[in-house]
Amino acid sequence: MNCCNVCAGALGEPVYRSAGDRSFTTMNTPVGGRTEVHFCARCGHLQTSELPDLAHYYAKVYEINLASAEADQLYQIVDGQPVYRADHQARVLRAKVEFPPGCRVLDYGCAQAATLRKVVATSPEIRPFLFDVTDKYVGYWERFPVPTQWATHQVDPAWAAGMDVVLSFFAFEHIAGLERALADIKALLKPGGTFYLVVPNVLGNAADFIVADHVNHFTPASMRYLLAANGFDAVEVDDEAHDAALVATARLAAAPVPRPPLPDAVELGALAASARQMSAYWNEASARIRAFEADGDGPCAIYGAGFYGNFIAASLASPERVDCFVDRNTHLHGQACWGRPVVAPDGLPENVRRVLVGVNPRAARGAIEAVEAWRGRGISFFYL
Ligand SMILES: [Zn+2]
Structure with missing residues (x-):
């Protein structure tokens, strides 16, 4: 039985289960296995089942910013x-x-x-x-x-x-x-x-x-x-x-300290609703990316070389159409992502008119509006 890491309560059916047999990590490395997320109706915690390949992942891949002390996120x-x-x-x-x-x-x-x-x-x-x-x-x-x-x-x-x-x-x-x-x-x-x-x-x-x-x-x-x-x-x-x-x-x-009370029903209800919303969001995200892809031709770029950008690249039917990744993090410029260069916004080639925006959706529109070099260029944007 799956128990909550925080309150030890029993967890029921997952609130989210990924579609394919591939999961994503914070280092943008795919690992085998399906991601399952549980919501704990006792304490309001969300929990992902541990994947069998995770030990190997930590041993081999997990090296945040090891390249340099200055290569901060x-x-x-x-x-x-x-x-x-x-x-x-x-x-x-x-x-x-x-x-x-x-x-x-x-x-x-x-x-x-x-x-x-x-x-x-x-x-x-x-x-x-x-x-x-x-x-x-x-x-x-x-x-x-x-x-x-x-x-x-x-x-x-x-x-x-x-x-x-x-x-x-x-x-x-x-x-x-x-x-x-x-x-x-x-x-x-x-x-x-x-x-x-x-x-x-x-x-x-x-x-x-x-x-x-x-x-x-x-x-x-x-x-x-x-x-x-x-x-x-x-x-x-x-x-x-x-x-x-x-x-x-x-x-x-x-x-x-005496054992604290569990969160009240109102707070738990709001958290459960948020969990269901996030689940629906991710269930639909890949299909939305492919719909944008099918709706135009020519080269495209992905704005954001982090988790969301990698998720977009992995969801595309034809990732070879990606010309470059664009990122504001100067430490990433000159590096490659999915075999494509990571460039600053003013390095976007003139012929690229389609940009899939791969940053936190809460900040995505503001991030694009702040890119002066792209104003008036007739670029079509996709927002996750
Ligand atoms: Zn719990």
Whole structure:
């Protein structure tokens, strides 16, 4: 029986099942198997069944931004300028957590620890600790702006109950054993210490609903319940500070915390309706892409070389008609996606008059309106 990772309740039939025997991941790598998403009617959590090929995927493919510490992911375009994710994360973290001089801050599962690196650059009185399950980031840690302590594979036993703050950026969506993971975090925190975590917000980015390597799709309701049910108090879950993410802060309670109430029926009903909407959206997306494709000829381009752009490419009947991918992330320019170059908007060839827009649908129209170079060119756009 399938049980909810958050509340351990039994899960019924999936709310979504992918059409083909191929699933997509956050690294835009297809993996075998059908994606099934369940909605937990007790706590409002969304959960994807783990695919058998996922262990291989993590071992071989999952290397976010390993190419360079600067190859950060694009967060937003603000006034025409790209803002990268680590910069925004550092800003939000500083606004939400106080760092008294000498405080001990552990970035748990940190990869390059890009966010903490930015925070200590302006607050050198923080004592940073770094941990990841692999050694492949040690080279970055050695070049941190202040002295650090780090551990790989296992945390240093000397760190137990010694951290003022533990940080986790975009990790808990991958972890099926949440209770165990939280027990590990709690063992590292001082009583009253702060756990700060950031995870994708499925309600703010439909892509998160179907990526096969995210076993958890937290909602504000399921995140609040998870933290309160695992010994934290002063739980706050913010769905506005970071676009398409939930930013949660919680304090390790000094005394046992009573089991929290489950979310109320009104909140659960609204979440169930959102889950059904996302399911319908993805069930129809491929057919809509192919209808646009069939409705014109000549070369086309895909705007966005991330998850949505790759989903579009995989859905096309004739992907060879794609001339190029267009992306605002300057770190991607000169690279290839599906064997096609990734170019800046003003690099779109004159003869390309059809553009399929592959970015978060909530931001897609604004993103295209902001491309001055394309105004008045008679381009037909497809929006997911
Ligand atoms: Zn649940």
